[in-house]
Amino acid sequence: AQRVTQPEKLLSVFKGAPVELKCNYSYSGSPELFWYVQYSRQRLQLLLRHISRESIKGFTADLNKGETSFHLKKPFAQEEDSAMYYCALSDPGGYNKLIFGAGTRLAVHP
Amino acid sequence: DVKVTQSSRYLVKRTGEKVFLECVQDMDHENMFWYRQDPGLGLRLIYFSYDVKMKEKGDIPEGYSVSREKKERFSLILESASTNQTSMYLCASSLRGRWPTGELFFGEGSRLTVL
Numbered sequence: 001a002q003r004v005t006q007p008e009k010l011l012s013v014f015k016g017a018p019v020e021l022k023c024n025y026s027y028s029g030s031p032e033l034f035w036y037v038q039y040s041r042q043r044l045q046l047l048l049r050h051i052s053r054e055s056i057k058g059f060t061a062d063l064n065k066g067e068t069s070f071h072l073k074k075p076f077a078q079e080e081d082s083a084m085y086y087c088a089l090s091d092p093g094g095y096n097k098l099i100f101g102a103g104t105r106l107a108v109h110p
Numbered sequence: 111d112v113k114v115t116q117s118s119r120y121l122v123k124r125t126g127e128k129v130f131l132e133c134v135q136d137m138d139h140e141n142m143f144w145y146r147q148d149p150g151l152g153l154r155l156i157y158f159s160y161d162v163k164m165k166e167k168g169d170i171p172e173g174y175s176v177s178r179e180k181k182e183r184f185s186l187i188l189e190s191a192s193t194n195q196t197s198m199y200l201c202a203s204s205l206r207g208r209w210p211t212g213e214l215f216f217g218e219g220s221r222l223t224v225l
């Protein structure tokens with residue numbers, strides 16, 4: 001069965017420190033992976049997707065098929081990065097359904 | 111800007127009550143979804159709809175039903191609310207399309223407390 005695992009419930013770092021939010025997935029085909037973010041009092045929104053290979057707000061994520069991982073990284077965390085981050089996998093059944101991980105709360109301290 | 115609007119931000123209901131959660135999107139999206147968001151569990155799909163009057167069960171449909179009579183509106187119904195349905199409910203919509211997977215646009219959420 002397809003699954004997304006985010007092993008950390010909370011990641012706490014200081015401003016300027018590097019950040020890596022871990023995401024592992026189980027999927028037998030060619031996965032489509034995403035990171036969604038929810039800032040305090042805001043709606044959940046797309047941060048980035050692996051096929052775009054973009055850097056959004058300084059974040060990048062590389063799909064590693066060998067390790068079945070899609071970790072989210074940023075070299076220098078900012079306080080405004082504090083949010084809830086969800087890794088998601090496209091459901092092979094289509095219809096744009098997503099399978100979400102449990103989420104990781106990132107807290108960036110001054 | 112895509113707008114997904116959930117009519118009720120906060121609801122408090124009693125066990126056994128019937129509960130309606132309404133969601134409206136204004137971008138002519140074909141697909142609409144209801145997710146449940148719980149700490150430590152992430153988002154779990156309850157139901158989705160890919161067209162008017164069409165609905166499919168998600169991963170946790172038990173105790174829920176849905177209605178999509180118009181393209182822009184997708185309702186989640188709890189026939190007889192129970193305390194274990196206390197949660198945050200998120201509605202989302204997306205364009206139809208098989209690949210690449212389209213972006214999901216979310217509402218602000220409806221926090222339901224069942225006493």
